[in-house]
Amino acid sequence: MKEDDALEDFTRREITLNGISKIVYVSGNGASGPAVIVMPELPGISPHVARFSRWVRDAGFTVYMPSLFGRDGAIPSAEEGAAIFQKVCVSAEFRAFAANQSSPVTQWLRALARLAHQECGGPGVGAIGMCLTGNFALSMMLEPAMLAAVLSQPSLPFNDPAGLEIAPEELAAVRERLEREDLTVLAYRFEGDKFCRAQRFEAYSQALGDRFKGRVLPDNAANSDVPAFFAQHVTTPHSVVTVHLIDEAGQPTVAARDEILSFFVQRLASETCDLNH
Numbered sequence: 001m002k003e004d005d006a007l008e009d010f011t012r013r014e015i016t017l018n019g020i021s022k023i024v025y026v027s028g029n030g031a032s033g034p035a036v037i038v039m040p041e042l043p044g045i046s047p048h049v050a051r052f053s054r055w056v057r058d059a060g061f062t063v064y065m066p067s068l069f070g071r072d073g074a075i076p077s078a079e080e081g082a083a084i085f086q087k088v089c090v091s092a093e094f095r096a097f098a099a100n101q102s103s104p105v106t107q108w109l110r111a112l113a114r115l116a117h118q119e120c121g122g123p124g125v126g127a128i129g130m131c132l133t134g135n136f137a138l139s140m141m142l143e144p145a146m147l148a149a150v151l152s153q154p155s156l157p158f159n160d161p162a163g164l165e166i167a168p169e170e171l172a173a174v175r176e177r178l179e180r181e182d183l184t185v186l187a188y189r190f191e192g193d194k195f196c197r198a199q200r201f202e203a204y205s206q207a208l209g210d211r212f213k214g215r216v217l218p219d220n221a222a223n224s225d226v227p228a229f230f231a232q233h234v235t236t237p238h239s240v241v242t243v244h245l246i247d248e249a250g251q252p253t254v255a256a257r258d259e260i261l262s263f264f265v266q267r268l269a270s271e272t273c274d275l276n277h
Helices: 047-058 078-089 105-120 136-142 168-181 198-211 228-233 252-268
Strands: 011-017 020-027 035-038 062-066 125-130 146-152 185-190 212-217
Touching: 011 105, 020 047, 020 105, 035 047, 035 105, 047 062, 047 252, 062 105, 078 228, 105 125, 105 136, 125 136, 125 252, 136 146, 136 168, 136 185, 146 252, 168 198, 185 198, 185 252, 198 212, 212 252
Parallel strands: 035 062, 035 125, 125 146, 146 185, 185 212
Antiparallel strands: 011 020, 020 062
């Protein structure tokens, strides 16, 4: 986790959807099982994000990991990571400081879910967003192919701890679907996370009722050996299944990871998908 990841076990694809092209790293060939979209956290597809994608793949899924910002596979310096953050904040694709709005990139991600379902089959698609992309998995539930959404430390909007980064009419449509199809949404945060605070989980609970399953981990469960960007700019426990995960049996972060994998299996497994491939 201290060296750049060449991502050699992923296929680098350029995928054009809605007239917009993005690089997506795919691991598995569709026969491996249904699709799960793993969206990166700031400052990009780090070795920690890639490690989580491999865990998802090894659980029996075909992983689609879109490149949305940063240098793919890199561990950037604190300065480079800060520059990536600043670029994202002014990008037209993201609504970093606006509550009650959905980032435009979520439309592309919903199209990616449709494509992944077509390519991989199975009952549907799962997705996990982290940090800046945390809420995107919820917005993606507007796509019928999406069956399993996980929000890991959803951090937008940055300037409103109780704000939700989704348009009200989309939020209402998502709740109606969750109720109608008996679906739930999983979410994770550390207790002392300054980017994803208790107010945000309370807002999700108010909006989604018992369809929202929020998990709060103690701060002392976080890994303290972190890259320079996190050490300098993310000074509280934050990244539940990546940087701050302690990869040891019995750790709360490993339990969270395993619950997420089990959630995907529960929602996406079917007799038509060979999850032991």
